[in-house]
Amino acid sequence: MAFDALTTATAGLRVTQSQIGVVSQNIANVGTVGYVRRTLTPVTTGPGNAGVASGTIARAIDAAALKQLRSETSGAAYTSTLAGIRGQLDALYGRPGDGSALDGMFNGFTQSLQSLAANPTSTAARTTVVSAASGLATTIATAANGVQSLRSGLEAQLASDTNDANTLLGQLAKLNARLGATPKTDASRPDLEDQRDQALNSLAGLMDINTVTLTDGSVSVLTGSGATLVDHGNAATLSFSSRGTLSAQALYSDDPSQSGVGTIMATLPGGGKIDLIASGAIRSGSIAAAVELRDTVLPQAQRQLDDLAAGLARSMSDRPATGTAPADGTKNALDIDLTGLTSGNAVTLTVQDGGVQRNLILIPFSGTPPASVPAGLTDDSEATVIPFQLPGSGNGAPATLQEALSQALGGGYAVSAAPGGAAGAVRIAGTGSASLLAASASVTQVDSATDIKSGKTQIPLFVDGKAATLFTGSFEGGSQLTGFAQRISINPSVAGNAASLVGITGSGTSTGDATRPQALYEALTGTPRTFSSASGIGGIDAPTTSSVAEFVQGVISVQGSAAAAAQDLDQGQGIALSTAQGRFASTSGVSIDEEMSNLIALQQAFTANARVLTAARDMLDTLMRI
Structure with a gap:
C-alpha cells in the first residue's frame, strides 16, 4: 500500500512540476508576439488507471478564430x-478654398481675367493674368508629378513586398520540413x-491566403x-519585374512585353509559372492595394489632371462646334462648322442604331x-474610333474635308458641304x-x-512642354493628352507680350x-466641354x-470623397481586426x-503530493523499525 502511494505521489509530483513549468513559460512570454498559450493535460497510466504521467504539451488554438484573424x-x-x-x-490638390490649392489657383486665374476685362488698359492687370496663368499651370504640373511619384513609390513597395513574401514562403517551407521531422510529443x-x-x-x-493543415502538422499555403x-517543404519563388520610376505613359498591360509597370511572377512548387497580377490571384x-492604386486609382487621377490641363488649354485656343438640324428640313442630318479642323480635333457623332x-x-x-487608336485614349x-487623314496633308490625302469624312464613315452616311455655310x-x-x-x-x-494675334478671341495661352507646342489633342506619334498635365506651361510668346491678352490685331480693336x-473668362466658366469617361468625374463610364470651372470642382470633390471613404473603410476594418484579435486572444x-490562478492550484497540488510522499515515507520508516 505504501509503495503504491509512494509511486503515485512521485508521479504526481513530476506531472505537477511539468505543469508548473508550462504555466511559468506562459507567464514569461505574456508579451511575446506570436506566442500561443501552452497547456499540459496529464494522462492516466498503470493498472486500473491508478497512475499518472505527463501528456503532450499542446497550444490553445481556436482554428476558426485564427482563420478570421488572418482574413482581417x-x-x-x-x-x-x-x-x-x-x-x-x-493632399496634392491642397485644402479646398486655400489660395494655393488647385481650386484657389483656378479661381485666382478666372478673377484675373475678369479684372482685365474690367480694365483692359491696365498693365498691372495683364501682368496679373500672366502670373496667375503661370501659377495655375505650375500647380497642375506639380500635382501630376506628385501622382507619378506616388506610383513610383508603389512600384518600389511592390518590389519590397514581393521580396518579403518570397522570404516568408521560404521560411514556411523550412518550418514545414522541421515539423514533419519532429515527433508530436517533442517539447x-x-x-x-x-x-x-x-x-x-x-x-x-501582404496577400490573402488560405491554409490546409496536413497530417504531419505541416501546412499547404494557397492564394485566395x-x-x-507552399506544399510540404517546397515553396513557390516570387519575382517582381520592377520598372523603377514611372511616367504617365507607363501603364499596366496583360502582355508583359507591352506593360510599362512591373508584375509578380510565381514559379510554383510544381514547376509551373503564373502571373499573380494578371491572373487576379x-x-x-x-x-x-498597391496594384489597384498603381494601375487604376492613380492613372485615373492622372487622367483627370490631363483632362483638366487639356480643357484649360483648349478653352483658350479652340472653338466649340455643335451640330444643328438643317434649316431646309433635311431629316436624319446635322450641319456642323469644322472650319480650321486640325490634327487631333476629334469629331464625335452620337448615333442610335x-x-x-x-x-x-x-x-x-x-x-x-x-490602323487604329485605342478608345481609352x-x-x-x-x-x-475612326482615324482619318486630313485633306492636303500628304500622299493619298483626300481633296476635301467632306471627302475625308465620307471615306472615314463609309457606307451608311453621306457627307457634303452644308448649304450656305462656311467653307x-x-x-x-x-x-x-x-x-x-x-x-x-473642339x-x-x-x-x-x-x-497670338489671330484676329480672333482665341489665344494659345497654355502650351505643351518646354518646346511650347500648340496643344490640339493630337495623336501623331502617340497621345498628346497623356502626361500633358506634367508638361503644361504658359506660352512664352504671351508672357513676353502681355498686351496680346487684349489686343486682337486685324480685327480693328485696340489694346483697350x-x-x-x-x-x-466665359470659355472657362460658362462654355460646356466634353471630358473623358476615363476621368470618372461623371460617376458613370461615359x-x-x-x-472647365465645374470640372475643377468635380476633380476636387471626387478625390476628397474618395479619400474620406477610404479613411472610413480603414477605420471600420481596424475595428474588425481588433475584434478578431480579441477573439483569438481570448482563447x-x-x-x-x-x-x-493555475499556478496557485498547481502549487497546492504539489504540496498535497508532497504530503502523500511524506506520509508514505513515514509509514515505511515505521514498518522498518518494527
Missing part, C-alpha cells in the same frame, strides 16, 4: 495602404508551430484564388493615320438604319503657339478692348459635359490572472 489582417493591410495613398493624393514542437503561424500572419498582411504557394493585403446609342469618334491626322472608352461647314446625313442624334468637336482656331479677356493569448 489581409483586409486591414489593404485598407490601410489604400487610405494612406488616397490621403496623400487628396520543441509548439515553438515551431508558433513560428509557422507568425510567418503565416505576416504573409496574410487557389494557386499553391492576389485580392487583398498590401500587395493587392437598333435602340442602342453609341459614339463614333473621328480623329484627324496630318499624315498617314494608324479618347473621350469615350466605349466609342468606335469648312459640312452636312452629315445618315443613309442607313442609324439615326444621327448629335455631333460635336476646333483649334490658331495656327501655332506663336499665333475687353473682348478677348471676357471671351476667355463622357461628362461641364465647364490563445496568455492571461496573467488565469495563469497565476
